[in-house]
Amino acid sequence: MRIGIIGAGALGGTFAALLSRAGHDVEVTARGAGLAAIREGGIRLSGGYGEAHVHPAVGERLGTRPDLVLVCTKAQDAAAALVANGAMIDGVPVVVVQNGLDGVATAERVLPRSSCMGMLSIIAANYTEPGSVRVTTTAASYLGRPGLLEHAGGTDPDDEVRRIASRLSEAVPVVPIANFRGAQWTKLVVNMLNAVPAIVGRSVQEVVDDPRLRRVVAASMRETVRVGVARGIRFGSLQGLGDRRLRFFARLPLSLGQVLPWSMRVRMGDVPNLGSTQQSVRRGQPTEVDYLNGAVVREAEAAGLDAPVNRALVELVHEVERAGVHLPAERVLAAVGGPDGLG
Structure with missing residues (x-):
């Protein structure tokens, strides 16, 4: 699966390393020292998920159209990053991996033709230096989308959420959930x-x-x-x-x-x-x-x-x-x- 990861910091770097190790074709975006470090030496992961050293394609923007996008920027940077990559990912399923309450709504506003989901990660990772991430606590992540299910009393996530959770779980545990807003x-x-x-x-x-x-x-x-x-x-x-x-x-x-x-x-x-x-x-x-x-x-x-x-x-x-x-x-x-x- 071709997976684009926008933002290769602590969580973005963790997912890039784990998904690459699981055999997916991963491309990441980065800026400044992070971009230079990944171009020169790839991403090194250590800690809770073991050691990994991967060399994903990297640029300030995604260079190829992916099958799935993970948005791992800080919340305040999400809108600009989505706009910058909009032409490449318009219509592609988007998973927003962010803190706060507004990430999925931001993605839906910028990319109205994309199917937008959110992922809540409890993984604790330290971005020790550009291109290097150490996982200090492993944990499952939770995938879902704000929508009718949580308001209508439904208990099951939709089929697309289940399918994407299954693919991501090839690298790291991801649990599909229905009440995403509550989560x-x-x-x-x-x-x-x-x-x-x-x-x-x-x-x-x-x-x-x-x-x-x-x-x-x-x-x-x-x-x-x-x-x-x-x-x-x-x-x-x-x-x-x-x-x-x-x-x-x-x-x-x-x-x-x-x-x-x-x-x-x-x-x-x-x-x-x-x-x-x-x-x-x-x-x-x-x-x-x-x-x-x-x-x-x-x-x-x-x-x-x-x-x-x-x-x-x-x-x-x-x-x-x-x-x-x-x-x-x-x-x-x-x-x-x-x-x-x-x-």
């Missing part, structure tokens, strides 16, 4: 692990191990679930998280709710996970915070609510982006009201 919200809860590590410059594990910061992470997660409930979301099942468990979590005091980020930290293991937001900060690139914590703030406003914890975290991440230096934990605690202010 996006569950992944958004998981993504609340990103902001605090990026602000303080520690790994996700180190942040969760700190009781003060773990309380902030739990508060941002609880706020996200409460906003989702207000927006009428039925949370999808991912990695042991589902609608019933998350709704129960949203009713807990933070002293008990901290078990949620702690359980994620245990599943993550001990190999340091920087999180995608911190990786962007370290490379001097804009982060996805406006599509993660910022999405919670916007959805809260749409529901007539406030999301003060996530709003404060958005502001702090942007401060780190501008200054290029991390902040002490005390700044985080002060911005969200201190440990005693998180009820």
